[in-house]
Amino acid sequence: MPTRDATGTTRLKDGEYFDFTVSSEITGEVNINYEISAKEVGEGTIDGSNIKLYLTELVDGEEQELMSPEVYNEEASENTYTGRPANEMSLYTSSMNASEEHQYRLRMYVTEEYNPQGDGGNLTFAVKVNVYGKAGDKPLTGAEMLIKKANPEDLDYNSATSEQKKKHGYIAILQQNKQRP
Numbered sequence: 001m002p003t004r005d006a007t008g009t010t011r012l013k014d015g016e017y018f019d020f021t022v023s024s025e026i027t028g029e030v031n032i033n034y035e036i037s038a039k040e041v042g043e044g045t046i047d048g049s050n051i052k053l054y055l056t057e058l059v060d061g062e063e064q065e066l067m068s069p070e071v072y073n074e075e076a077s078e079n080t081y082t083g084r085p086a087n088e089m090s091l092y093t094s095s096m097n098a099s100e101e102h103q104y105r106l107r108m109y110v111t112e113e114y115n116p117q118g119d120g121g122n123l124t125f126a127v128k129v130n131v132y133g134k135a136g137d138k139p140l141t142g143a144e145m146l147i148k149k150a151n152p153e154d155l156d157y158n159s160a161t162s163e164q165k166k167k168h169g170y171i172a173i174l175q176q177n178k179q180r181p
Contacts, residue, residue, distance in 0.1 A: 001110060005069045008109035009054045016107065019058070022131050023101040031097045034133035035082035036104065038089045040072070046123040048072035050114040053127075055091045058103040066092045066104070071111065072127070083134040089127075095136070 011017060024032055036055065040048055051072040056063040070089075078086045082093060091106070106129060110116075116123075 002112050002114045002116065003109040004112045005052070005054075008052060008107060009069060011107060011109070018106045018108075018129065019103065020106070020129060021101055021103050023099075024096045024133075025099045026096060027099075031095055031136045032133045033082045033093070033095045033136045034131055035079055035084045035093045036091045037075075037084050037130045037132065038072070038091055038106075038127040039087070039130060040074075041126050041128045042124070044123075044125040046110070046114075046119075046125045048074075048125065050111050051125050052109055052111050053089065053091065054107045054109075056105045058105055063105060072125075079132075081134065081136070083132040084130075085132075088130065091129075 022034065022036070026032065038053060049071055052069045053067070053072060054065075054069045055067040056065050058064075072089055074087045074089050075084075076086060078084060079090065079093070084090060092104075094102075108125075108127065
């Protein structure tokens with residue numbers, strides 16, 4: 001039956017939601033970019049344009065909205081960042097760089113705008129939830145970013161070029177003062 005968002009996003013009876021977990025076991029310096037998606041399966045008898053999906057994350061027993069209610073819509077292109085193929089609906093994208101676990105809750109319901117008159121009843125629509133992940137660079141901390149951007153010549157007055165000395169005069173003066181006996 002057609003359902004308002006206010007009702008569809010809060011249903012908690014058995015069979016009205018799907019809970020699942022995404023976890024990782026990561027060692028070393030790696031970052032996993034991942035994406036949760038949905039793909040229609042089987043021969044649904046109701047069009048996906050009449051279906052809404054809603055995704056939350058369960059944190060300390062409380063739900064936090066990750067994706068507001070959206071009509072089922074498959075992405076035409078793939079996501080090379082996460083490895084999600086084309087023709088699936090993207091629900092949520094994130095990354096992990098340590099061993100961790102996240103619990104999610106997905107709800108799916110018929111849109112309020114759908115008019116069921118003359119549809120014969122017993123219509124179906126089913127999706128398979130997929131999670132794709134792809135290794136990427138680990139995000140840098142603020143300190144690591146500064147070190148990466150730093151030019152070693154900027155830090156040593158004696159090896160700095162004239163241009164660098166002009167541009168970074170303050171740093172050069174500090175370095176020069178450090179070298180005096």
